[in-house]
Amino acid sequence: MSIEIKSPEDIEKMRLAGRLCGEVLDYIAPFVKPGVTTEALDRLCHDYMVDVQGCIPAPLNYAPPGYTPYPKSVCTSINHQVCHGIPNDRPLKKGDILNIDVTTIKDGYHGDSSRMYIVGGEAAASILARRLCNVTLECLWLGIGQVRPGARLGDIGAAIQKHAEANGFSVVREFCGHGIGRQFHEDPQVLHYGKSGTGIVIEPGMIFTIEPMINAGKAAISELNDGWTIVTKDRSLSAQWEHTILVTPSGHEVLTLSAGAPPKPASIA
Template identity: 70%
Template sequence: MSRAQQFQHFFKITKIRMDSISIKSAEDIAGMRIAGKLASEVLDYITPFVKPGVTTEELDRLCHEYMVNVQGTIPAPLNYCPPGYTPYPKAICTSVNDVICHGIPNAKALKNGDVVNLDITVIKDGYHGDTSRMFFIGEPSILARRLSQITYECLWIGIAKVKPGVHLGDIGHAIQQHAEKAGYSVVREFCGHGIGKVFHEAPQVMHYGKPGTMEKLEAGMIFTIEPMINAGKKEIKAMPDGWTIKTKDRSLSAQWEHTILVTETGFEVLTMSEGYPALPDFIKLA
């Protein structure tokens, strides 16, 4: 197995707590609601700063200060170190253009036409809130705008499937169908994940698959859905820094992410805030 094939969203899947799926208590759910909203509010805060000429390092600094000094939260990625990795050195992940995920903030200025995913995870009172959004720097290309929109739709198509009794494979299949119908590909090596007081836990939430396969959803489960969709082929390339993952063919990639609670009748999105982008027309939240 190649190194690229061993990557599984921030951790090597076989070495992190993936033995059983936890059903969250009412206390856990209340804590996760707070953490999720705070994570989304970091993205609300940083939005005006995401423009041509800013560096991802500066965006990281601003987010870090906001998290620590304003919210009283802890940036979960900072010094995060799964087995076999070096500690992640920044407070957020900034994935630009052909970077699929885990891009490390640096001193290179963003320029007109770039696209960037900002991935935020905060810890509040022990609970993790995890979310990401796509941002356009100046005026994006038609391709970049369409890829981001299709990926956003993939996220919400997956979310709309969530309710007790549904299989995780049903979610992945719906996402894969939408992406591939548009002519795009779904990254295979990375997935959504269970989350709570532990950053990454069971289950794995694949963004491709077959209906009726994998675990069946139960009320009280909390996990992320975070499709990574490439404009070109699905193959990936791991960079020498040990974290950054790019498209092998250098095509653009996009990602959107939410943390989801399975309720008795459907789902609750835990990572919403006042500044969140407009929902797709086919989604109606209670």
């Protein structure tokens, strides 16, 4: 495993890429409403990234080994879809929960973040859906709170797993956070479950994502025939939040925070 420690110049460029990524998620929020399609949301995000920000949407035509090229500019995962949902022409319905996952490339550097949206506003969703979205956000921030020099990657996963399971939810095991920089996916892998005090020691200059995927039912998942979309095997609801994190000499910095990003929940402050 080769973990790149970012230089001060790298970090400045990652701050810019991260900020722009968060701003895409801010921009798209007012368009998430009943009747809109995820394909329309994808086009809006694409045009904003390319025409306004001067970014490249990293998912478009992304093809890791064994995959066909991803055909859209963002991922949109609805209700029981866990991740990597492909935008399509199905209109969103009131009460749907939607994850939009955005990765920007600016000046050769990547910013990566995702956010949950409730279609029709918070009151439109079921109590379970609202609770799942909120607990998953808490899981993200509990994981972020473990990031400091000298801590271990296992501390992040342990904090997330403990909170998810204490609330009766489960953690998806097959997908994880990842190092990020000039490459979309770099070392290390950041698991969202595990044991405190285990794993790689966290060092200043590391940059990685934390992106827990939490299911209302069991953790088991399956892949749809499109080769990309991951769903819960029991068709229970799933939620995900993601930020890109820089390890600083004294702790951490969240690079993908933006004006519209939900703050750290007061419940875990």
